[in-house]
Amino acid sequence: MSGEAENPGEIRPGGRTARTRESVCRSTLQVLAESGYAELTVERVAERSGVHKSTIYRRWGGIDGLVVDALAFAVDDDWEPDLSGNVEANLMEFARMALASFADPVYGPTHTAVVAAAFQSDRAVDAVHRFFADRFGRTSTIITRAIENGELPKNTDPEAVIRALMAPIYFRLFISRQSVTDVDLEQAVQAALAAAMAGVFENQERR
Amino acid sequence: MSGEAENPGEIRPGGRTARTRESVCRSTLQVLAESGYAELTVERVAERSGVHKSTIYRRWGGIDGLVVDALAFAVDDDWEPDLSGNVEANLMEFARMALASFADPVYGPTHTAVVAAAFQSDRAVDAVHRFFADRFGRTSTIITRAIENGELPKNTDPEAVIRALMAPIYFRLFISRQSVTDVDLEQAVQAALAAAMAGVFENQERR
DNA sequence: TGCGTAATGCGACGGAGGTTGCGTTTGTCC
DNA sequence: GGACAAACGCAACCTCCGTCGCATTACGCA
Structure with missing residues (x-):
């Protein structure tokens, strides 16, 4: 129940892995936008993303992991405040x-x-x-x-x-x-x- | 799923009803104190309080109802701020x-x-x-x-x-x-x- | 190009959450 | 004290969450 892949011997950030992450994160954001956190469920993300339920549980560990990664996925990394006034x-x-x-x-x-x-x-x-x-x-x-x-x-x-x-x-x-x-x-x-x-x-x- | 007894023709605030409410609220507060909101579940409150699961769902509608009523049950009604200083x-x-x-x-x-x-x-x-x-x-x-x-x-x-x-x-x-x-x-x-x-x-x- | 393994797909399972119908208990009022 | 209805207990039921073992896919590397 603690989750996050047990850091196996090798990591493969390659094509497929990146694709599934993008698909899952996008779907998570969509569900959140449409229905909010209360309605967010792993199976719903699985359906929409086309990624199997068990895969999501393995890589993200649960709903909390999905939310966390979706935020990291959506965040704007190069933002700076406006300093043009007082x-x-x-x-x-x-x-x-x-x-x-x-x-x-x-x-x-x-x-x-x-x-x-x-x-x-x-x-x-x-x-x-x-x-x-x-x-x-x-x-x-x-x-x-x-x-x-x-x-x-x-x-x-x-x-x-x-x-x-x-x-x-x-x-x-x-x-x-x-x-x-x-x-x-x-x-x-x-x-x-x-x-x-x-x-x-x-x-x-x-x- | 919206809950709260459908306001039937008559209401009975009598002895048994009051007893079950007290028992359920006390149990809810105990579970919250011991394990927190994340671990709070209707069945656990049902077990501890001795009140049946279905009764809780009918009267309180779900976990949110339990929490709300437990707060109302625990709140100190006659509190007033200290005005002895500046x-x-x-x-x-x-x-x-x-x-x-x-x-x-x-x-x-x-x-x-x-x-x-x-x-x-x-x-x-x-x-x-x-x-x-x-x-x-x-x-x-x-x-x-x-x-x-x-x-x-x-x-x-x-x-x-x-x-x-x-x-x-x-x-x-x-x-x-x-x-x-x-x-x-x-x-x-x-x-x-x-x-x-x-x-x-x-x-x-x-x- | 082919091999080894991480990553994913798949289906089945146990268990918990929540609902429903019906019988029983217990206030409440006459 | 007796009748009526609300409140409760009980058990069965269904859905959904999360897990597991095993088969399949496709990266990474030689």
Whole structure:
């Protein structure tokens, strides 16, 4: 039940293996887009992809593995934040982008599925960790740039600001289950900036 | 599959019905405390409670119904926030209390289960709505008191402040899956207060 | 081109989840 | 206390999830 092929003597990343992975991942994304995580089942992916059920269980170990790999398959690797404005504008742009990504018919359900799967699967938790480490890493340039420009205090922890910005959005989306309006985004940006400028996120010994 | 007894002509809240509900809810809480939401299954609750499987399916409709009712069964109805200090102290006290509740061996897993169930069940979503409406309602007195004392701007939206305080905590617990330290709590309190004092949460037309 | 083996296909199986019909118990009301 | 109906117990049943052993395919390499 822990899964992921037992790292056999040899690995064959060759043609067929790559084809089945692509087919399975595409089908997973399709099912997620159409019906959501609750309806996602291995057999359904097997049917649609033309890959046999047992193959999926062997290579991916279960639904959680499918979701994790589908996210890795769908993620955009070369994304960078827009730095053309001041901090506020750049953060607002990023917040809008993040919210829009959840509305995307493919990426939205997929990201949601990973968050949901993390409640039951350690592998999904790892995937979530990697995801946010990546997100925080990329977006931190918005903050470091702002520090250079004197818009924010020196020693401001970039990750803390981004987290303060994203937390209310994720909270409404996945916890309290309220709708997220543009006003909410503005409020989140203003709140994060106000706290940052007040020095709340200055590095003391935060890791 | 939608569940909840079809509202028959008559309802009997009498002795036996109440007993079975108590037994089932207690068993649900026990299983959640011991094994968590991932291991929670109707049959296991049926075994432990001595109530038959079919009865549970009929009255509760499924696992989501069990979780929702168990939360309602376990919730402390007469809780009120501590108002003995200034805003900062009161908020910090509340934040500590909230975090501690997640560490509680019974209440923690139960609340987590409801949040998890909300990813798949509309009934769980309703329960989450009710829960936060209640939480926001009770804790808003901390903010209104602070406004009266001149610690926060007039027209500050209490719910917005509480949400700004709670969001980072929930985010770390359930989304990014990072540990929550006392330093994080302080940072959350400071950030929410800084934003509130800067007027970010002043009522314009926020519902 | 041919060999060895990883990767996949295939079907069958055990088991758990969930539903249904029917008989029995137990509130509730007269 | 007796009758009616709701709530429950019981057992059978069906579907679906996940696993396993074995046959087949097609990479990788000589």
